[in-house]
Amino acid sequence: MPSLRDVAERAQVAVSTVSAALNGTRPVAAATKLRIEQAAAELGYRPNLLARGLQSKRTRILALLYPAPRGGFGLTEMQFATGAAEEARELGYHLLLSPENADPIEELRHLTGLGLVDGVLLMEVRLDDERVDFLTRAGVAFSMIGRTREPGPIDYADIDFAVTARDAVAHVAGLGHRKLAFFNHSTDAYAAQYGPAIRAGAELAGAAALAGIGYVDDFRPGSAEEGGRAFEALLSAHPDVTALAVMDDHVAVGVLAAVAARGWRVPRDLTLMLVLSSSRVAEMFRPRLTTMEPPSAELGRLGARLLIDRLEGRARSLGEGGPRQRLVPCRLVIGDSSGPPRRQVP
Amino acid sequence: MPSLRDVAERAQVAVSTVSAALNGTRPVAAATKLRIEQAAAELGYRPNLLARGLQSKRTRILALLYPAPRGGFGLTEMQFATGAAEEARELGYHLLLSPENADPIEELRHLTGLGLVDGVLLMEVRLDDERVDFLTRAGVAFSMIGRTREPGPIDYADIDFAVTARDAVAHVAGLGHRKLAFFNHSTDAYAAQYGPAIRAGAELAGAAALAGIGYVDDFRPGSAEEGGRAFEALLSAHPDVTALAVMDDHVAVGVLAAVAARGWRVPRDLTLMLVLSSSRVAEMFRPRLTTMEPPSAELGRLGARLLIDRLEGRARSLGEGGPRQRLVPCRLVIGDSSGPPRRQVP
Structure with a gap:
């Protein structure tokens, strides 16, 4: 030896x-x-x-804990993870990719009880999240990418949904649209208390009201096929909708097919935009879709940095020991799917 | 305490x-x-x-080492990582997500020299890969997702390109096509010694020859726009091509646009399929594209298991101490883009 x-x-x-x-x-x-x-x-x-x-008593190892994704992770989640890993690495830490078992609390007990990690980074945070309660009770340092309903004194980095919604509404209102519809995530995601769906919906409604334009979010399709049907139902109920924001990229596929089926074109007859999809996804559509691109890598990096700051006692000097909570808006990436409203033909 | x-x-x-x-x-x-x-x-x-x-002298920690991705990771890479993390977790190990700095060897020295990890899992393996040479010399246990040009005695899990190519060719030949074209990754990727591009190209050529159908791979577009232009150039040079396989999903976007621009339809006038793209990507196209879907999560799991087997001495009993090398073919997922060849109009 x-x-x-x-x-x-x-x-x-x-x-x-x-x-x-x-x-x-x-x-x-x-x-x-x-x-x-x-x-x-x-x-x-x-x-x-x-x-x-x-x-x-320090290992300089952090764990990124995440539930098994319904339907697989997308690019956004990959960028959370790689962003967090890069930030950790640059600050002299290592990041474990820690999938949850059926029981996330058992996984947390395992990770923290055996002294493997200095702290935990939570991903896919629910509005009410038992992992948060456990870590708080156990006194383990942690931060969140996303946030619970009432984060209280917990460090987090999340999307600034208020600014994102304001920018999205300003974009369509600036083009002259007077009524915006939003296809939010399906009711399944609502049932799972998915924060981004709740917050995006609430903030878009508020931003539309402030901007003085109409807003509809009655439809929540969950697939391409449902997206096409929801689009037809939307136009029947609200024929004056000229702009549509969509949360799920598969739903956008169905909307585009329905638009083509009725002989319409984007953006001539409909301004269509994605919400929380990367520009890499948006540019796969024809026409290229406008999107509110989430700052995924940045949120991953921020989440890791907040945790490391707290571990190293920097949080105290920077923020009097209180929580450090960072909100970053999505970036408006304008594609070929944005235009003035269609002329209403009665 | x-x-x-x-x-x-x-x-x-x-x-x-x-x-x-x-x-x-x-x-x-x-x-x-x-x-x-x-x-x-x-x-x-x-x-x-x-x-x-x-x-x-064991930490039960493994590192998944990967270079900063050109143009960002896709779903495939995410599934390598999450698959490996899940397998490790089930076998009582933890997986570090370890981005390489500018100097991957420095990163390896750091990871292995300080006793943090028991072994290393390599991702994005190049045909000639300095990381492999370093780990071999240093005597560190490792396995590869992917493989070098001549893996010799090294454990790896990779795509079975021979079977994948045979299945792809059998699919189009079975529909009656007599000439297949392949848009491989751009010459950039070739320059970077990207194994999947080299192997997929070679195996498709071989499989087409065995099946007795024509094969063209002169064009290597790198974007949607280049894809559209390459498609027109392909048809000028080889008007008898009726089936096209494409490596890059953005290129497929451009091909579909070019197909529409000339008044053609898929699959009536062209059978179009993706190679090494997930079905989740393929189903975002209209029509849904046929794809040879890579077994990404399985390869991630296999890579982790091979490494753990070696660490725990199981490799010896299972394979006489020799390397364990596992090849898994892509899965043919038939979409709405496969059909019989168009009737040739001279």
């Missing part, structure tokens, strides 16, 4: 320098540090990190 | 039972284990995992 001394000899430095380089107790020149790490790797010298963790 | 004894008292079990439950040294009834983990969590008892790692 190689010792610290073996590493020092191979790297041709003092033992204290090896210790400083591997434990980060004092600065070591980058080239020297590299030589030491190389020597340690070549010799298979390993126990330092663990010994350090044992001394400091 | 709570001790093992404190945990034992709170959980109302013997100290040796706590030790067994937390260290996994002998089986403990599930309910008892849960009670002990809960007690440990509530008391904030933490050092066991580290102490155990220090004793055994």
Whole structure:
């Protein structure tokens, strides 16, 4: 078993320098540090990190906890994870990708009870989330990407739905539309207390009222086929709707098919936009759809940074120990699906 | 600082039972284990995992190493990661999501030199991959999702491109097509030694030859716009092509637009299929595209399992210590874009 001394000899430095380089107790020149790490790797010298963790009770490992996704993760969730991993890495931490079992609390007990992680980053946060209650009771440091109904003193990074809704409404109102419809996530997601659906719906309604334009959100299709049918039902009930925002990209597929089926064209006869879809998805449509693109990688990074700040006591100096809660709006990416309202033919 | 004894008292079990439950040294009834983990969590008892790692030189942590993706990761990469994380979790391991810096070798030195991980899972493997050389030299256990040009004795899980190509060709030949074209990834990806592009191209050519049908792969568009232009160029040079396989979903968008622009329809005038795209992407097209769907989550799971088997010495008994190399074909998911060849109008 190689010792610290073996590493020092191979790297041709003092033992204290090896210790400083591997434990980060004092600065070591980058080239020297590299030589030491190389020597340690070549010799298979390993126990330092663990010994350090044992001394400091710190492992510099964070866990990103997420439930098994219904219907698979999309690009947004991937960007939460890679953004958080990159931020953690840049700040000297490591991020575990921790899928929940059937019982998320059991998973949390496992992760935190055995001293593996310094803190937990929650993803896919529900309005009422038992994981939040557990972590709060257990006194484990954590932050959220997303937020519960009443986050209270908990750190989080989430979409600024108020600004996002205002920007979306300003976009369609600025083009001259007087009535906007919104196809929110299906009632399934509502049942699951999906915060983004609740908040997007509430904020769009508020923003439309403030802007003095009409707003309809009676329909919540959950698939392409339902999207096409919902579009026809929408026009029957509200023939004066000229702009439609859609939460689910598959629903947009069905809407476009229904638009074509009635001999309409986007944007001539309908302004169609996505809400919370990446521009990479929006540009796969023809015409390219306008979208309110979520700041996914940024939210992942922020969530990790808030957690690390708290672990390192920076939260106290920055915010008097209170919660740090960051809201970032979606970015309006205008595609080829936005235009002035169609001329109403009675 | 709570001790093992404190945990034992709170959980109302013997100290040796706590030790067994937390260290996994002998089986403990599930309910008892849960009670002990809960007690440990509530008391904030933490050092066991580290102490155990220090004793055994094992941390039960694996790292999934990946380069910063050009143009962002897609669903396939997300499924590699979540599949690997789930398999690791089920086998009692944890998976780090480890983005590479500019220098992947520096990242590997950091991960392996400091004793953080037991082994490494490589993703986005290039035909010649310096990470493979480093890990081999350093004697670190690792496996690959994907594979180098000559994997030699290294464990990997990859797509079975030969079977995938045979199935794709059988699908179009079975519909009566006599000439297939393939739009492979752009020359950029070739320059980057992207294995899937190289292997898919070679195997499709071979499968077409075996099936006795014509095959063209001169065009490698890299965007929707290039896809449309490449389609027109293809038809000029090879007017007898009636089936087209496409690697990049954005290129398929451009092909569909070009098909519509010339008054053609899919599948009446062209059978169009995706290669290595998920069915979730394929079903966003109208018509829904046929796709050879990659077994992404399965490959992620396999990669993790191969690595864990090797770490735990199972590889030896199963395969005489030799490499375990697993190939899984893509799954043909037939959409609404497959049909018999158009009638040739001279």
